[in-house]
Amino acid sequence: MEEDMFCYIHEGGQLVKCVGGSVQYQGGRSESMVVSRHMSHSDFVSKLCDALHFDQNSIKLEFTVKFEPSCLLPLHDDAALLKMYDSECKGASMASIGSDISPSSKAGVRSMYYNRVSLSYVTSNPSLGEDKPSFFSIRAYISFIKPDQTMWYRACKTCNKKVTDAIGFGYWCEGCQKNDDECSLRYIMVVKDSDASGEAWLSLFNEQAERIFVCSADELNKLKSQEGEENLFQQKLKEAIWVPHLFRISVAQHEYTNEKRQKITARAVVPVDYAAESRLLLEEISKMKTSQ
Structure with missing residues (x-):
């Protein structure tokens, strides 16, 4: 997607490496939200805290990228938010469409084309x-x-x-x-x-x-x-x-x-x-x- 990205927001669990090298998020709770490319980091945090009823001063945000889903990167400013967006949405290669992007322990991403059904x-x-x-x-x-x-x-x-x-x-x-x-x-x-x-x-x-x-x-x-x-x-x-x-x-x-x-x-x-x-x-x- 060019302007929007579907995100899973995870809290309270952990990343677990599975047999075969894939990564899964286990435990905790999950919510979802849509992130706009034009959304600021402060708007993102405010929207997330409204959805999960968090205190903005008590959270630490991290995210994963598709090429290394087991690595957590800090999500602390507008530049990091744009990096999270670009890691999912740039690169119009065939392999990126519908690919499974494992979520992080705080903020993960999946494509709107993941698991498409009728x-x-x-x-x-x-x-x-x-x-x-x-x-x-x-x-x-x-x-x-x-x-x-x-x-x-x-x-x-x-x-x-x-x-x-x-x-x-x-x-x-x-x-x-x-x-x-x-x-x-x-x-x-x-x-x-x-x-x-x-x-x-x-x-x-x-x-x-x-x-x-x-x-x-x-x-x-x-x-x-x-x-x-x-x-x-x-x-x-x-x-x-x-x-x-x-x-x-x-x-x-x-x-x-x-x-x-x-x-x-x-x-x-x-x-x-x-x-x-x-x-x-x-x-x-x-x-x-x-x-x-």
Whole structure:
């Protein structure tokens, strides 16, 4: 990708060398986020700390590069962040597309082309994510957005957790243990995703939905509340469908009314890079010729 990079953020575990020389991250917890080439180091740290609820003064960031995944490099300034980006995104060689980049103990990277599958592969394998979430990449379109669903929740402006109406006035945040006069809206919704093989319902959270709608939940809510002949809210939903995206998804099993169901969640969304798509197709054609 030229402008965006999908990252895994790992904390609390360790790098383990496996038989054959590969490197795996074990233990701790993991989150994901999309890094923009134009993001500063301070913005990166702020975004990471918001996602993992860290104190910015209590963390030490490191990253790995694809050619030596067992080596940890310090991620302490804008230059190091750019180096992390370039180590993944530069070099348009065929070998780099879809290659597995082992994560580091703090900040690791995987390509949006890693483990690419079709939607039918996910939906036709109901056991996926049974023991732990499975992660895949797909190229798909949003084909339907139910307009009358609950698309957002009221969130604390400090910690982004759900707030409730406070006694008297304002909003109560259980996480911060305080009242506030204002709150913000954050997306949480489902959309129908489609590709050539089939369709599936996909859960979206705030960061992913903002990339799709190109506006915040507060802005979309204002459009929904506006009256007039021109329905700007419906127009915004219409503009979001049938636009190709690359999705990094997780697949997990959830129990509902004593029945296990597959839940697919978008962890990252980026626009389609057609140059990279072309290289991927050429690589697949090359593999087919080799196997004949």
